Amino acid sequence: GAGVSQSPRYKVAKRGQDVALRCDPISGHVSLFWYQQALGQGPEFLTYFQNEAQLDKSGLPSDRFFAERPEGSVSTLKIQRTQQEDSAVYLCASSQGPLAAYNEQFFGPGTRLTVL
Amino acid sequence: AQSVTQPDIHITVSEGASLELRCNYSYGATPYLFWYVQSPGQGLQLLLKYFSGDTLVQGIKGFEAEFKRSQSSFNLRKPSVHWSDAAEYFCAVGARGSQGNLIFGKGTKLSVKP
Numbered sequence: 001g002a003g004v005s006q007s008p009r010y011k012v013a014k015r016g017q018d019v020a021l022r023c024d025p026i027s028g029h030v031s032l033f034w035y036q037q038a039l040g041q042g043p044e045f046l047t048y049f050q051n052e053a054q055l056d057k058s059g060l061p062s063d064r065f066f067a068e069r070p071e072g073s074v075s076t077l078k079i080q081r082t083q084q085e086d087s088a089v090y091l092c093a094s095s096q097g098p099l100a101a102y103n104e105q106f107f108g109p110g111t112r113l114t115v116l
Numbered sequence: 117a118q119s120v121t122q123p124d125i126h127i128t129v130s131e132g133a134s135l136e137l138r139c140n141y142s143y144g145a146t147p148y149l150f151w152y153v154q155s156p157g158q159g160l161q162l163l164l165k166y167f168s169g170d171t172l173v174q175g176i177k178g179f180e181a182e183f184k185r186s187q188s189s190f191n192l193r194k195p196s197v198h199w200s201d202a203a204e205y206f207c208a209v210g211a212r213g214s215q216g217n218l219i220f221g222k223g224t225k226l227s228v229k230p
Contacts, residue, residue, distance in 0.1 A: 004159065033217060042120075042206050042220030043160070056217065091159070095216065105218065107152075107159035 002026070004108035006092050012114045013082045021077045021111045025094030032075050033105060034067055035091040043091050049075060050098050082115045089113070118143045120209050122221035129197050130229045137192040137224050139207030148210035149190040150218065151181055155203045163205075166190065177201070202228045 005024045013019050025032050031050055035043035036059075046065065048056040051072035060067070064083075069075040079086055089110040095103040119142045129135055141147060148167055152160040164175025171183040181192045190207060204225045208218040 031216060040222070042208075042222050043218075045217040045219070048217055059217070093160075103216070104162050104165070105216070107161070109157065109159045 004092055004094055004106050006090075006108040006111050008111060009109065010112050010114075012116065014116055015082060015084060017082050017115075018078065018080045019082055019113065021079075021090050021113070023075045023077070023092030023094075023108060025073065025075070025092070026096075026106055027073075029094035029096050029106075030072075030098050031095040031103070031105075032069055033093040033095075034075070034077050035093065036061075037089040037091055037110070039088070046077070046090075079113075082113075084115050087113055087115045118147070118209055118219050120207050120219055120221035122205075122207055122224050124224045125222070126225045126227065128227040128229060131199050132196050135192075135194045135197045135201070135226070137205050137207075137226070139190045139192065139221060140188050141190065141207075141209045142188065143209055146185070149181075149183060150208040150210065151175065151179070151190075151192045152206045152208060152220075153177075153203050154206065154223075160206065163192070197226075197228055199228045199230065202226055 007022045034046040037043040045059040047067045049069040064080045066078045091110045092108045093105040095105045097103045121140045150165045151163040154160050163179045164173045166173045166183045204223045206223045207221045
């Protein structure tokens with residue numbers, strides 16, 4: 001009965017490094033979301049997948065951010081050439097149905113990224 | 117544009133006292149409304165949600181919230197706070213017809229005095 005898991009839980013990167021953050025959603029969940037939570041702020045939407053299709057990437061802050069979910073289960077959020085402003089907690093959430101507005105989103109514990 | 121405002125950044129209440137956390141939203145139609153709780157090192161956990169129907173919604177852990185359309189509010193309440201309720205609370209709105217991504221407020225941190 002595992003929930004949403006994310007790895008690594010903590011990541012320290014030097015400015016300019018590339019990082020990859022992994023999300024394992026609840027098995028069978030169709031919808032997957034990535035959110036970014038800066039210190040002292042609420043989560044902000046980054047991108048949404050329905051199965052393997054990325055249907056909304058309007059929240060990605062720049063073209064350095066890229067997300068994929070090639071087989072409709074595990075997802076990876078990649079950040080290229082990290083900058084200090086990328087420091088945040090990255091949250092992944094999944095929900096059962098395709099119309100995620102009607103379904104509860106289950107959140108993972110997040111990956112705390114610190115860029116030095 | 118949709119937005120959520122949580123006016124109180126930090127609230128301290130005594131254990132056993134009642135609690136009300138405020139949330140105001142901006143949205144053109146009736147939104148989907150949610151309250152989540154986040155404990156340190158934990159993921160966000162859904163406390164309750166409002167989609168339609170009865171405007172008083174019951175959630176887990178003894179929480180309830182009331183949707184008031186005239187005030188664009190969805191305040192969270194609990195009659196008697198326990199020390200374990202200390203956490204950060206987020207109100208969120210989901211747009212009808214959207215893919216389901218949520219717009220969150222900035223959160224209210226709740227501290228509980230013994």
